Amino acid sequence: MKLKRFLLRYYPPGIILEYEKGGQLRTKSIDMLDLSPETNPDILVAEIRQSEPLITESRSEQVKHLILRLQQKQGQQDHNKFSLFKTLQAHILPLTNVAFDKSGSRFITGSYDRTCRVWDTASGKELQTLEGHRNVVYAVAFNNPYGDKIATGSFDKTCKLWSADTGQCFHTFRGHTAEVVCLAFNPQSTLVATGSMDTTAKLWDMETGEETATLTGHTAEVICLCFNTVGSQLVTGSFDHTVSVWDVALGRRAHTLMGHWGEITSVQFNWDCSLVVTGSMDKTCKLWEAASGKCEATLAGHTEEVLDVCFDLTGQLIATASADGTARVYGAATHKCLMKLEGHDGEISKICFSPQGSRVLTASIDKTARLWDIQSGVCLQVLEGHADEIFSCAFNYEGDTIITGSKDNTCQIWH
Template identity: 70%
Template sequence: NVLKLLLERYFHIYYRIILDYEKGGQQRTKSIDLLDLTPECDVNEVLSEIRRVEPLITASRAEQVKILIQRLQDKLSKPDNRKFYLFKALQAHILPLTNVAFNKSGSSFITGSYDRTCKIWDTASGEELQTLEGHRNVVYAIAFNNPYGDKIATGSFDKTCRLWSTETGKCFHTFRGHTAEIVCLAFNPQSTLVATGSMDTTAKLWDVESGEEVYTLVVSISIFLPTVQSICFTLSVDYSPPFVPPLPSIFYSPTAVVHTLIGHRGEISSVNFNWDSSLIVTASMDKTCKVWDADGGQCLATLIGHDDEVLDVCFNYTGQLIATASADGTSRVFNAQTHECVCKLEGHEGEISKVCFNPQGTCVLTASADKTARVWSVSSGSCLQVLEGHTDEIFSCAFNYEGDTIITGSKDNTCRIWR
């Protein structure tokens, strides 16, 4: 093997070293992920571990790798002093927004609304690109088929899901079969299946190419596993009738139950996998979150501290941190391994319905009923910025892939682009 080149790359998600080498006359590439790298890490220990597992890093290359590690540490230690300003306030819909979502690159985003439409927007200009019309009730769940971004799925209270072309706005398929509102949906990573979850307590899998129903499961869906065609199902939070009794979270493959995750004492509002699908985190109306082992199905920890229902939960991109959002008006950040509370984010004057990390994992974004979104420092727990201007509750918020743009969607019928 001939090691031709060493590169450092910051993928906004985590740090990695790229090895470009030649073997048998062919160019090959290998990456070394540094998920646990911090400014406090001992460089020599990190280097030793890399050399232990990677024979391409010979003694003659060790110093070069050491320099790369130090440069990555320097980047990590630099404070994130970005301040977001209001770039565009878009009178997006004639009725309140339900959700917002970016495509993979962040070049465009979509909004769903009570006005029965989904709209596609150009992030750079704020220009409306397409209006997806056809649903007969609230468009509640929306998603791009990332990383491709050429299709959009919309789930509606009209009990149908529609599949659309991002470029033309054409409706490819209307998926019919649910007997109650569709409240969540997701594409599988290959973009060959769409899963829909409904208040009829079923989830359905649909074939993207043919538009046919593939499978029906009894419960409702939250998110696809990142690496295989499996789904984590949970009862979605519902703020309107009909009342659905609390159900346990259930981890499914397309044809069989893998694990039933039993332990919560209230409805489950949100569920997420970490980056390698080894852990699952669930948020519940019982005021707690639980961390589960995805392979064995055991509960590893219960995250406590909130005084009211936990409405949202997420991992950061490296899976090392967990952020929670609660009706008690606070958000918390937990260490995903030790399960200790790293910081408590206090300042909102209303319930927090949405929380997410920036791709770098240095900041948390929260959306609240107090009409503001806030950006918080993970390291200190301090509020870095209050995003003000909406005139009603903010239901949804998101960072783009670069972490330099934020979208907020509100009950005031507008979405705002912050840059």
């Protein structure tokens, strides 16, 4: 094995090693999820050298330099005050979902008008219109970190794979017998997973366009899904009140996570693939061990349905959004509610952490999005301007741009 070069990953902090083995170029990552500005870089380099044979004595100084750069980045707090940069009359009918590419330089919008549009974030210019679906385009995603392909899932029961650069349609994935409502790329960008109202999820080969597996077992609609960061497992959440963890290579179910008594609304793996978080109409959020399928904790407190859940990038915090108009932040290790975020005047449908993890963004039926400080629980900013409910919001990779999607048919870019 021969180390070729280092790549720096700011969020979550880590170093990617590019190395040659058997004539092939490969990568592996050294995650530093506990890194803080107080971490002693010399001690950390010594620990990394013990567990990683590619890091030799001669490379120590280089690694230390990279750690210092990561710490410097952490020291720059995100004190951004966002202002409305542009309102895009994105579609002639309501939007369904929005998503950024990895760098945040482009984003996509899906709509009831049966198209998906690709936008340049800096200028607000439309780059592509992806046409071909025969019904609502509901689910949209880039194949991050590459960002050269887009998948769209539609109520026409198909999923399409497109070139993000030219708008060419590579494949139409047919096989579902009802609406496709969620989708995801695996991290290697070799598979697309789709979830459908037909109670199944399917895996598709991006190269050939062939279906590689049908994941059966749910007894109601599959409403959300998520790959883990290494792509070995997929988690699906269903209206049948259960969550399934699937072995991707075998196309078989590894665990059924049972315990919720309401429809599942949201599922996510943490960064190191050890935990799964689930949100449910039963007003709770549950934390599960990915390896065993065991329920570790029930995070209670909301008085209405939990509509969205997410981990921060280091996997140490969990945020929940509820129909009760509040959001909460919990410790992933302590299972304690650290913060209750109050101020919205109606249900919160979407929540996400900034890449730095110090802010939370919420989108609500009250026509506003809000930015919160997770240390104090204080609302830092109310993003106003939409004329109808906001159902989608996202940060770019650097955390200095936000997009919001609304039922008023517009998308807003905030810098």
